[in-house]
Amino acid sequence: MSMNKTYKEDPISFLNTLFKVAVAAAMPNFKELGLKFPTPKSGKIVVIGAGKGAAAMAKSFEQAAKDFWSTADYERLQGLVVTRYGHGLACEKVEVIEASHPVPDKAGQIAAQRILGLISNLSADDLVVFLASGGGSALLTAPIDGITLDEKMMINKELLKCGASIFEINCVRKHLSKIKGGRLAQLCHPAQVLTYAISDIPGDDPSIIASGPTLPDSSTCEDALRVITKYDIQVPDFIREGLKTPAFETPKVGDPLFSSIPEPVVLTTAKHSLEAAKRFAEDSELNAEILSDSIEGEAQQVGAVFGAMSLWLARKDSDSALKKPLVLISGGETTVTVKGGGRGGRNTDFLLSFAHAVDGAEGIYAIAADTDGIDGSEDNAGATYSPKTIQKGHDFGMNLVDCLNKNDSYTFFGATGDLLVTGPTRTNVNDFRAILII
Incomplete structure (x- = not known):
């Protein structure tokens, strides 16, 4: 000792x-795990991510990619991750932004908008690496059209203090977001998408970590409404009615979108x-x-x-x-x-x-x-x-x-x-x- x-x-x-x-034992270390990255095609290499471990994951990924890829490929790497205030680290190629957790704020919304900008108009020659860790749900804030940041903050606060489980909280979050519950994968299509995660979820289901932006969602709008009703969460009528329509539904298992996306890699649990x-x-x-x-x-x-x-x-x-x-x-x-x-x-x-x-x-x-x-x-x-x-x-x-x-x-x-x-x-x-x- x-x-x-x-x-x-x-x-x-x-x-x-x-x-x-x-x-x-919970620190991300791509090198020690001996992970092999696919050879990038000729397009962009974009690293994005969210969570309390996002900065450390980005730094570790950079170090491994520098050894694994050619210098020319590594130099094409760009990206942005968002982490909680005080959890940042300086990275070489990936920008790190800090925002609020567990209740989202404007900084998280701006970071999400910039990430959406990075993945707009991608092609099949592009590669997106998504780094997910606990806290990503609050940090990556992009409410669906018609929901304000203030409304999203209020709903988060209510969910956090009512005794809801993380599965229930993330179910609601997924259905009120442009990014969560597989919607980020939709926005990246047809680029190749890789997901690496640190699990903060009981049972280690990757689709729950950071509310699963790049993975199919097994929860439904009906489930989200059930959570809102169970804990008497006060939400605007627009949200309650929207959750009764297909417009708020997330992409599911079996969607052709996910057929070309490899299984996520959970780095540590x-x-x-x-x-x-x-x-x-x-x-x-x-x-x-x-x-x-x-x-x-x-x-x-x-x-x-x-x-x-x-x-x-x-x-x-x-x-x-x-x-x-x-x-x-x-x-x-x-x-x-x-x-x-x-x-x-x-x-x-x-x-x-x-x-x-x-x-x-x-x-x-x-x-x-x-x-x-x-x-x-x-x-x-x-x-x-x-x-x-x-x-x-x-x-x-x-x-x-x-x-x-x-x-x-x-x-x-x-x-x-x-x-x-x-x-x-x-x-x-x-x-x-x-x-x-x-």
């Missing part, structure tokens, strides 16, 4: 290292990150178990269940096959139904509920953080928990239950000094959780 603290010396430091290992963390834990002489890479549900409910499970496993008389010292690792994407006006993201909400469930029991430590370095819309990746956390909160006048009820987990962990602040990681395979029981 070189200079890293062992789990016995400093459990929280160990968990922080485990998170770093998981993030490192939550599973890759969790497996890297598991190997590191086992090398550190811990029993390690991956519970799942696709856990969903209300963050506070999941936290309560994980807390109860941890208490049982920590008992001396537990007859579980999972023996201490033990680390339980999981990923996925929980949701938060906002009930109060507090600050926090799904990972701190999960962890505060977990803290309430274990109630300071000895020998239980935990970390919950987003691999993109940003928990929701705050400046932290997540937080850590130790048996001292609740008492520290009491010492600073924090009421744990009150903070839970107000979704004010950021304030609680900020007071205890347990927030995890990493800055942008420039990748995203969603949540990472590890519970250490010693």
